[in-house]
Amino acid sequence: MNARPLLEVRDLRVDFALEDRTVEAVRGVSFEVAEGETVAIVGESGSGKSVTALALTRLLPVPPARFTGGSIRFQGEDVLAMNAAALRRLRGGKIAYIFQEPSTSLNPVFTVHSQIAEAIRLHRPDVTDVGAEVARWLDAVGIVDAAKRMHDYPHQLSGGMQQRVMIAMALACQPDVLVADEPTTALDVTIQAQIMDLLASLKERFGMAVILITHNFGIVSGFAGRVLVMYRGKIVEQGPTGEVLSCPQHAYTRALIECIPKLGSKEPRLKTIDHAALAEGA
Amino acid sequence: MLSPLARSRFRKFRSIKRAWYSLLILSALFVVSLFSEHVANDRPLLLGYDGRLYFPTLKFYSGETFGGRYKTAADYRGLRDDPGFRDRGGWMLLPPIPHSPLHPYLDASGTPPHPPSARHWLGTDSAARDVLARLLYGFRICMVFSLSLTVIGTVFGIVIGGIQGYLGGRVDIVIQRLIEIWSALPFLYVVILMGSIYGQTFGVLLFVMAIFQWIGLSYYMRGEFYRLREQPYVLASRAMGAGTTRILFRQILPNAMTPVITLLPFMVLAGITSLTALDFLGFGLQPPTPSWGEMIQQGLNNLQAPWIAMSAIGALFITLMLATFVGEGVRDAFDPKSHTLLK
Numbered sequence: 035m036n037a038r039p040l041l042e043v044r045d046l047r048v049d050f051a052l053e054d055r056t057v058e059a060v061r062g063v064s065f066e067v068a069e070g071e072t073v074a075i076v077g078e079s080g081s082g083k084s085v086t087a088l089a090l091t092r093l094l095p096v097p098p099a100r101f102t103g104g105s106i107r108f109q110g111e112d113v114l115a116m117n118a119a120a121l122r123r124l125r126g127g128k129i130a131y132i133f134q135e136p137s138t139s140l141n142p143v144f145t146v147h148s149q150i151a152e153a154i155r156l157h158r159p160d161v162t163d164v165g166a167e168v169a170r171w172l173d174a175v176g177i178v179d180a181a182k183r184m185h186d187y188p189h190q191l192s193g194g195m196q197q198r199v200m201i202a203m204a205l206a207c208q209p210d211v212l213v214a215d216e217p218t219t220a221l222d223v224t225i226q227a228q229i230m231d232l233l234a235s236l237k238e239r240f241g242m243a244v245i246l247i248t249h250n251f252g253i254v255s256g257f258a259g260r261v262l263v264m265y266r267g268k269i270v271e272q273g274p275t276g277e278v279l280s281c282p283q284h285a286y287t288r289a290l291i292e293c294i295p296k297l298g299s300k301e302p303r304l305k306t307i308d309h310a311a312l313a314e315g316a
Numbered sequence: 317m318l319s320p321l322a323r324s325r326f327r328k329f330r331s332i333k334r335a336w337y338s339l340l341i342l343s344a345l346f347v348v349s350l351f352s353e354h355v356a357n358d359r360p361l362l363l364g365y366d367g368r369l370y371f372p373t374l375k376f377y378s379g380e381t382f383g384g385r386y387k388t389a390a391d392y393r394g395l396r397d398d399p400g401f402r403d404r405g406g407w408m409l410l411p412p413i414p415h416s417p418l419h420p421y422l423d424a425s426g427t428p429p430h431p432p433s434a435r436h437w438l439g440t441d442s443a444a445r446d447v448l449a450r451l452l453y454g455f456r457i458c459m460v461f462s463l464s465l466t467v468i469g470t471v472f473g474i475v476i477g478g479i480q481g482y483l484g485g486r487v488d489i490v491i492q493r494l495i496e497i498w499s500a501l502p503f504l505y506v507v508i509l510m511g512s513i514y515g516q517t518f519g520v521l522l523f524v525m526a527i528f529q530w531i532g533l534s535y536y537m538r539g540e541f542y543r544l545r546e547q548p549y550v551l552a553s554r555a556m557g558a559g560t561t562r563i564l565f566r567q568i569l570p571n572a573m574t575p576v577i578t579l580l581p582f583m584v585l586a587g588i589t590s591l592t593a594l595d596f597l598g599f600g601l602q603p604p605t606p607s608w609g610e611m612i613q614q615g616l617n618n619l620q621a622p623w624i625a626m627s628a629i630g631a632l633f634i635t636l637m638l639a640t641f642v643g644e645g646v647r648d649a650f651d652p653k654s655h656t657l658l659k
Contacts, residue, residue, distance in 0.1 A: 093555055118559070126557035139552040143321075143570045152566070153556050187320065203556070 038110060039066040040243055041090070041129075041211060046104035048082075048089055051097055059085045061267035062104065067211065067243050074246040074258035074275065076290065078307065082267040087215050087247050091125045092116075109210075127157040130204035134216040136196035140188035146172070147184040150203045157207040171202040174239075176232060194225040198232065205236065212237075215247045230257060252294050255279055263287045265312075286312055328649040335645020338638040345635075349456035356449035358416040359392050360408035367405060382406065393419075413437075415446035417453040417606040429621040439623040441614050443604075447627050453606035455631065461522060462587030468526040469583060470576060473533030478564055478572075480534070481541025488538070499531050507599050516602050525590060533579055540572035547571075578650050581643030585636060592632060608632055 048060040060082045067073050077083045088094050090106060092113060106113040108128060116124065133139045141149060150168045154161055161167050172180035175198040188196055197217065204212055214233065218226035230253055237244050246258055254261055254275060261278050263271040263286065271284040282288045289312065292305040330336050354361060359372040365382055372392060379386045383400055395401045396408070415421075415436070421444045424430055428444035438447040476495075480488040507524050514520045544550065545568060553567045594600035595609025603610060608628050615625020 091555065093551065122557040122559055124557070125555055131552070131555040133548055133552055133555075135548050138548040141549045141553070141567055141571070156557055200552070207556070 040069045040071075040109060041067040042105075042107040043086075043090075044105045044107075046086065046089060046106060047102040048085055048094065049100045049102050051100055059099075059267055060089065063264070063267070063269055064104075065262055065269065065272065067245060069210070070237075070241045070243055071260065072237060072244045072246065072258045074248060074254040074261045075264055076248055076251060076254060076261055077264035078249055078290070081264040083247050083249075083264045084215055086264070087131075087213050087245065090211075090213065090245075091129050091131075092121060093125070093131075123157075126153060126204075126207045126209065128209055129211045129213060130207055130209035132197070132200050132204050132212065132214045132217045134219050136193060136200050136220065137188065139200055140196060142188055145185050145187055146191070146199050150184070150199070150206055153203050154206050167206065168202075171206045172199070174205070174236070175199070175202040177202070193221050194228060197221060197225075197229055201229075201232065201236070205240065205242075208240075209242060211243045211245060213245045213247065216249070217246075218253060219248075219250075226253065233257070250294075251279065251291050263290065325649045329645050332645040332648055334641050335648075338641035338645070342635070342638045342642065345455065346459050349452055349459065352453050352456050355411055356413035356415060356417065356446070356452050357411045358414060358419055360410050362409040363392075363407070365401070365404060365406045373411070413446070413449050413452070415449040417445060417449040418604055419446075420444040421446070429618055429624060431621070432623055438627045439621065441611065441624050442618050442621070445604075447611070447624060450606040450611060451608070451627055451631050454608045454611065454628075455635070457518075457601065457605065458588050458591055458608060458635075461518065461591050462584050464522055465525050465529055465587040466580060466583040468522070469529030470533060470580070472526070472530035474537050474569065474576065476530065477534035477537025478541045478569065481538040481543075482545050482560075482564055482568065484542065484545075492538075495531060495534065499528070501528075503528055504599070507594060511599055516600065518601060521591070521594065521600060525587070529583070529587075533576065533583070536575035536579070537572060540575060541568055544568045544571050574650055578643075578647050581639055581646055585639045585643065588632075588635060588639070 043066070044064050046060055046063045047058070050057040050059055063082070063086055065073070075083045075086065085094065085099075089099075089101070090108075090113070092101075101114055108124065111120075113121075113124065140146070147165070147168050150171065151164045154164050154167055168184055169180045172184055177183055177195060177198055183191070183195075188199070191199065201217075212233075217233070218229050221229060233244065233246075234257055244258075246254065248254060258275050261272065261275045262269050263278065263284065265284075265286045271278060271282065271287045278287060279291065282291055286307070289305070289307045293307065295304055348355060354373050357373055361371070361373055363370040363372055363382075370377055370381070372390070377390050378384075379388055379390045382390050382395055383404065384390060392408070395406065398406075420428075421430070421436075421440060422428070424435075424440075424444065428440055429442050430436060430440040430444065432439040436446050436448070438451065441447055441450065476491065480491050506528075507521070510520055510524045541564075550563060550567055553563055558567070591600060592607075592609040592612070595607040596613050597609075598613070600609055601607050608631065611628035612625060612632075615622070615628060618624055
C-alpha cells in the first residue's frame with residue numbers, strides 16, 4: 035500500500051450563497067480514499083453527499099457554490115488550486131463520474147459510439163483505433179453485439195443499457211477513481227442488482243477506486259469495504275461496512291438502517307427518520 | 317451522418333410537395349442567376365474570328381483583336397453588323413438574353429421605356445435598359461445579400477444568445493438590457509446615416525442590416541441555452557472534462573438547432589424585402605446597380621409603362637411566395653405533433 039492516499043479530503047466546507055441566506059451544504063468533511071478502495075457515502079437527500087462528490091473535481095457552479103475551507107488533494111495535488119486545463123485533465127481522466135439518470139445524462143442527438151469516442155479522444159489521444167476501443171469497452175460492460183449497438187442513439191436503448199453505456203464512457207478514459215452518484219436510483223430493482231454486480235466485477239478487473247454515493251444501505255453491504263454516513267453536511271459515522279451495519283453508533287445511522295424494508299417484517303408501516311428527535315440527541 | 321430524426325424531418329419536408337418543389341425552383345433560379353454573365357450579356361458566349369475561338373464572357377478582348385482601331389473593349393454589338401468582321405469568317409454565339417443590364421439602347425426607335433418586343437421580352441426601363449436582364453441581375457444581388465445577411469445574423473444570434481443563456485446571471489441581464497437599447501435604435505435613420513457617411517455600397521448595407529438582424533434569433537437561442545444547460549448530459553460532459561466551448565457547440569448547440577432552422581427561410585425572406593424596400597426608397601444600392609426596389613420605383617414614376625412595375629413586382633411576388641412555401645414546409649417538418657401517430 036502507498037503511504038499517501040490517492041484522494042485526501044480535509045475539513046471540506048462548501049456554502050451555497052442564495053439570495054437571502056447562505057446554505058452550508060458541507061460542513062467540515064474529511065475522508066481518504068486509497069488506491070483500489072471502495073468507499074460508500076450514505077445519507078438522505080440534502081445530507082451533502084452529492085455536493086461532496088461534485089466538489090471532488092470542482093463541478094459545482096461557482097457562484098452560488100463557494101469553497102469556504104478545507105482542502106482536496108488528489109495524488110498530492112491541490113484540486114482547489116488547479117487551473118482550468120489541469121481540472122479538465124482531472125475530470126474524466128483521473129476521476130470519472132456516473133450519474134443517477136442515464137436517460138438524460140447521454141446527449142440525445144449523438145450516437146453512443148460518438149459520445150464514448152469523444153471521451154476517449156479527450157483523455158487518451160494516443161489511441162489510434164478509437165472505434166475498436168469503443169467496442170471493447172461496450173463489450174466490457176456487458177452490451178451484447180457491441181459493434182452493432184454502438185451506432186444506436188440513447189433513446190433506442192433501455193435504462194439499464196444506458197447506464198451500462200455511461201459506465202463504459204466513464205471507464206474508457208481509464209480513471210483512477212470512479213464516482214458513482216446514485217447509479218441505480220433511476221433503475222428498477224432487478225436492473226439495480228445487475229448494475230451493482232457489473233460495477234463490482236469491473237472494479238475487480240480494472241482495480242480503480244470507487245466512491246459510491248447512495249441513500250440506500252441495502253446496496254452498500256455487499257459492495258463497499260468502508261462506509262461514511264453523512265447527515266446535515268457532516269460525517270457522523272465511518273468505519274468498515276460490516277461494523278457500521280451490525281452495530282451502528284450514531285442515532286442517525288440506526289435510523290437510516292431501520293429504513294431498509296425487511297422481508298417478513300411485522301411492522302405495519304415503513305420506518306421514517308424523526309429529525310426532531312435526532313436534533314435533540316445531537 | 318444524419319441522425320434518424322433529421323432524416324425523418326427531411327423525408328417529411330420532401331413529402332410536402334409544395335415546399336420541396338419551391339425549394340428546387342428557388343435553388344435552380346439562384347444557381348442560374350449566379351451565372352448571369354453567361355445568361356444575360358451583350359457579349360457573346362463564343363466568338364469565331366479568323367479561324368480562332370474566343371470567349372468574350374470569360375475574358376477581356378480589345379477592339380484591335382477583331383480588326384478594330386482601339387485597344388479599348390471590343391464593341392460586340394457593333395461587330396454583329398460589321399461587314400468587315402463577317403468577311404474574315406467572324407461569327408458569334410449570343411447568350412439566351414443578349415443584353416447587358418447596364419447598356420442603354422438609346423438607338424432604338426421611339427422614346428424609352430420601350431414596351432415588350434421580340435428583342436426585349438419584358439421591354440426596357442426609362443433609361444432604355446433591358447428589363448429582363450436587370451431582373452436577373454437584381455435577383456442575384458437580392459439573394460446573395462439576403463443569404464449573407466441570414467448567415468451573419470444566424471451566427472451572431474447563436475453566439476450572443478448562447479452566451480447569455482449559458483452564462484446567465486449578471487452577464488445575461490447586462491447583455492439583455494444592451495440589446496433592448498440597441499433594438500430601439502431607428503433602423504432607417506441608421507441606414508441613411510451610415511449610407512451618407514460611408515457610401516451606399518453592398519458592404520455597408522450588409523453591415524448595417526446585419527447589426528440588427530441577429531436580435532430576433534438571439535432571443536430564441538437564449539431561451540434554448542437556458543433550458544438545455546440544466547440538462548444532466550451537460551453536467552455529465554463537464555464531468556468528462558469538456559471545456560466551455562466544447563459544451564456550448566458540441567453538446568448544447570446541436571440540441572438547440574430547431575429555432576435556427578425554422579427561422580432560416582423567414583430570415584431570407586426578410587432580407588429580400590428589406591433590401592427591396594431600401595432600394596425603393598433610394599437608401600439602398602446606388603444606381604445603376606440592377607435592383608428590384610429601384611425598378612419598382614421606376615415603375616411608379618412611369619405608370620404609362622406598366623411592364624416595368626409588373627415585372628419587378630411579379631418577380632418579387634414569386635420569389636417571396638416560393639421562400640414562404642419553403643419556410644412553411646420546414647416548420648411543418650419540424651413540428652413534433654405531426655410525428656406522433658398512434659399505430
